[in-house]
Amino acid sequence: MAQISVIQGDITTMKVDAIVNAANTGLVGGGGVDGAIHRAAGPELDIACRKLGGCPTGEAKVTPGFRLPARFVIHTPGPIWRDGSFEEPKLLRACYVNSLKRAVENGCQTIAFPSISTGVYGYPLKAAAKIALTAIAQFDAPLQVTMVCFEDAAFSAYQAVLNELD
Numbered sequence: 001m002a003q004i005s006v007i008q009g010d011i012t013t014m015k016v017d018a019i020v021n022a023a024n025t026g027l028v029g030g031g032g033v034d035g036a037i038h039r040a041a042g043p044e045l046d047i048a049c050r051k052l053g054g055c056p057t058g059e060a061k062v063t064p065g066f067r068l069p070a071r072f073v074i075h076t077p078g079p080i081w082r083d084g085s086f087e088e089p090k091l092l093r094a095c096y097v098n099s100l101k102r103a104v105e106n107g108c109q110t111i112a113f114p115s116i117s118t119g120v121y122g123y124p125l126k127a128a129a130k131i132a133l134t135a136i137a138q139f140d141a142p143l144q145v146t147m148v149c150f151e152d153a154a155f156s157a158y159q160a161v162l163n164e165l166d
């Protein structure tokens with residue numbers, strides 16, 4: 001069973017084995033958490049990402065963390081929210097499950113996630129929090145997972161959903 005905690009903060013400061021990046025399918029770096037991770041990791045991260053040749057929505061690929069305190073970055077493009085009928089829930093769940101699989105494959109014990117898809121990609125927060133925390137709770141591996149929420153609204157939503165799960 002994965003152990004879950006929810007905190008408010010900046011994922012780039014997390015001293016964990018792996019942090020997850022809410023990437024885009026080109027893995028070319030963007031704004032939001034992706035921009036923050038690239039700035040903190042240094043230009044080597046962009047070079048490593050370009051060698052990966054992109055990543056389909058819902059899948060996950062790994063690079064080193066370079067100048068980050070985290071050893072690895074797991075890049076996963078979340079779904080862009082349209083109206084919920086374009087497999088957004090299934091794809092969002094796949095982001096969490098595939099990222100957790102990459103963490104296990106790389107011998108990680110601690111991993112931190114941002115709130116994937118709830119920024120520019122527009123996924124409704126409460127629905128996203130339910131999918132994220134359910135996928136993590138159901139994942140069968142001895143991982144310590146931290147959800148790192150940047151904004152107050154995300155922190156409240158994830159805390160509320162975690163309390164409902166307990």
Ligand code: ADP
Nearest residue numbers: 010011022032033036114117118119120121150
């Ligand atoms: P997406 O394109 O998947 O929606 P965004 O980066 O736009 O990705 O937003 C995802 C979430 O990451 C948002 O809740 C945003 O507030 C949050 N975020 C932005 N910067 C950081 C950071 N440094 N650490 C953690 N979360 C962050």
